[in-house]
Amino acid sequence: MYEKGIMVLIADGDWKHILLENSSIKEGFNMRILFLESHPMWIYGLPNGFRDLGHEVKVSGTLTEKNIPEMISKFKPNLIVTMSWTSENTNEKLKWIRKYVKLSKIPLIYWSTEDPAYTACFSLPLIQKILPDFVFTICKEKVDYFKKLGIKAAHLGFGYHESVHHPVDSCDKYKVSIAVVANGYDKYIEAHPDCCRNASLKVLVNPILKNNMRIDFWGRYWDKMNSIVNFDIPKEWIHGYLPYTEANKVYSSADIVIGLQNRQLTQRTYEILASEGFLLTNDTQVVKQLFKNGRDLVISSSEEETLKLVDYYLSHPKEREKIRKNGRKAVECCSYKYKAEYIIKVLKEQKILPINIK
16 A cells, blocks of 8 residues: 555555655665675675665664664665674664664564574574564575564575676785685584584595695684694694685685585685685585586595595696686576565565565
């Protein structure tokens, strides 16, 4: 049901107001979308996907109690998005989000990227604090879990955006034989030795180090990982934090990029392939569902297989290059533009957004 100057819709018996200019009430209008986030890992992905569709996007940056209502008032978003587990998800900031977004009556969605490992201790408590209109989760198994709790939910996996993850010419600074771009997470692995992350390390990293082959590590905590990988990693192999927008240079330059996996397909999987990185990763069901082994990437299911693959592909550069090209093609349909289209489709079906949004 529509009134002049304001679009009004009924969802589950409640009136919800979406602020629009008079001129916007027409077929196929673009939205204004406000992302409440500041972390580099998140502000270059999904927001750019919505921009690709023609929507106007504002990324909040660091949240304060003052700037949240100011942005809502001045920007007049049609949709507000929050996501992940960052410095913008503190208890204090969650209270501000709930207070001012609910006052605005603008639809709020949350992308739960920490499932399933942190659903109970983080995702669900956050959802209960901000009360979003809809939740997207990276874990398919958690969709029904949320629904049983009365939380509207759907699955949304990771992706990539080509503005950040695209091929570049090989850089001398990052030209290495074998690279890992990831945090070590030593404390988590020590507390959860049976986790997927540790299993991934045992298959992909430990055998290479045991054979005294160099791996160059970018990311935090690798100087604390010696007892976990059973190897004293030389300091010169550890390069520390890598800016998010620099990662594609490593992926495009290294001969082999090791992609550690979790229970869900990691975002880095898409980003490595989109950057034409030669990816060596774990033999998991979800990897095999989306990609073809030996064509788009290579997978290993054992320490012995990892060593054979590394030895073979380091000595066959032409085959590496062919797989690099194929890997990039394989993820073209996984860009955040298509993820944004899917989000809009779901929210229209749920009557959270009007049907005449592009």
